[in-house]
Amino acid sequence: MVTKATLKAVDGVSFDLARGEVLGLVGESGCGKSTTARLTLGQLPPSAGEVIFEGKTVPSSRTQQWRNLRRHMQMIYQDPLGALDRRLPIIEQIAEPYTIHGIGGSRAERREKAQALMLQVGLRPDQASSYPHELSGGQRQRVVIARALALEPRLLVCDEPVSALDVSIQAQVLNLLDDLRRKTGFSALFISHDLKVVRQMADRVAVMYLGRIVEEGPPEDVFHAPLHPYTQALVSAAPSIHGNRGRNRIVLSGDPPNPVNVPGGCPFHPRCPVAVVRCRTDVPSLSREGDRAVSCHLAGSAGGGGFSPAPHPKSKALEAV
Numbered sequence: 001m002v003t004k005a006t007l008k009a010v011d012g013v014s015f016d017l018a019r020g021e022v023l024g025l026v027g028e029s030g031c032g033k034s035t036t037a038r039l040t041l042g043q044l045p046p047s048a049g050e051v052i053f054e055g056k057t058v059p060s061s062r063t064q065q066w067r068n069l070r071r072h073m074q075m076i077y078q079d080p081l082g083a084l085d086r087r088l089p090i091i092e093q094i095a096e097p098y099t100i101h102g103i104g105g106s107r108a109e110r111r112e113k114a115q116a117l118m119l120q121v122g123l124r125p126d127q128a129s130s131y132p133h134e135l136s137g138g139q140r141q142r143v144v145i146a147r148a149l150a151l152e153p154r155l156l157v158c159d160e161p162v163s164a165l166d167v168s169i170q171a172q173v174l175n176l177l178d179d180l181r182r183k184t185g186f187s188a189l190f191i192s193h194d195l196k197v198v199r200q201m202a203d204r205v206a207v208m209y210l211g212r213i214v215e216e217g218p219p220e221d222v223f224h225a226p227l228h229p230y231t232q233a234l235v236s237a238a239p240s241i242h243g244n245r246g247r248n249r250i251v252l253s254g255d256p257p258n259p260v261n262v263p264g265g266c267p268f269h270p271r272c273p274v275a276v277v278r279c280r281t282d283v284p285s286l287s288r289e290g291d292r293a294v295s296c297h298l299a300g301s302a303g304g305g306g307f308s309p310a311p312h313p314k315s316k317a318l319e320a321v
């Protein structure tokens with residue numbers, strides 16, 4: 001007999017996003033960030049729980065109700081070439097949302113609106129009839145952003161929007177997104193494995209491990225004083241985040257476990273350098289104090305507000321555990 005295994009790509013993930021706020025989602029590849037994005041947009045039906053957008057449950061199926069809601073929630077993908085139609089001039093692609101949703105008047109009027117969007121994202125008018133392959137990676141991502149902005153979305157889900165671009169172009173696209181957000185006021189779920197990028201873009205950051213949020217808080221606090229051992233390891237591996245503060249690099253052993261077979265107790269315990277016996281059996285809950293949250297038995301309340309971080313693997317505090 002073959003027993004079917006259940007894969008929980010995300011489990012118990014819960015977050016709020018205020019109007020105009022950017023929530024950064026970080027973690028290793030396969031930790032559930034992209035699944036969270038697809039659930040948020042209603043592209044995947046949750047097996048439990050719901051996604052509420054402006055007071056309404058996001059329907060999971062492609063109903064008219066979903067389409068009505070979906071126009072206010074747009075996505076920017078990692079690969080702009082894959083997100084565009086190679087056979088269509090970019091002006092047609094930017095104007096496409098107007099056609100699909102029956103807005104914008106005549107074809108000429110829709111093209112005029114699309115041209116205004118091109119200028120807004122820094123594309124030249126003479127590029128209107130270009131095809132995606134005739135543009136650079138950064139220009140293609142500008143086309144994708146223009147198309148996403150056509151319907152004046154109130155939520156933008158950005159899934160690794162600059163990771164396929166050259167470093168010099170990344171900064172330009174990030175500045176553009178930040179500028180547009182300030183001007184138009186959309187909220188954003190910003191997914192990236194790059195902590196530096198998230199620190200630049202996000203008002204709040206959530207760290208995911210194996211489908212769960214393990215730490216949350218303002219980026220400056222999370223990256224400068226990480227509470228969870230997994231966040232500590234991520235930060236220690238990104239020297240640009242903590243500069244020359246002398247933090248010791250924490251090297252995690254092994255790869256993340258198969259999400260079909262999540263370890264009991266704390267899911268991080270097989271790789272956690274400071275795990276204690278109870279970590280193998282007791283699942284830590286996500287505790288909140290002020291604007292920080294953490295899911296770890298050793299990152300306890302410091303009293304008087306705030307948490308004390310889990311001990312660093314090389315710290316004296318660990319010897320007392």
Ligand code: SF4
Nearest residue numbers: 266269272279296297
């Ligand atoms: Fe490590 Fe235990 Fe904290 Fe999990 S609960 S992160 S295993 S110390």
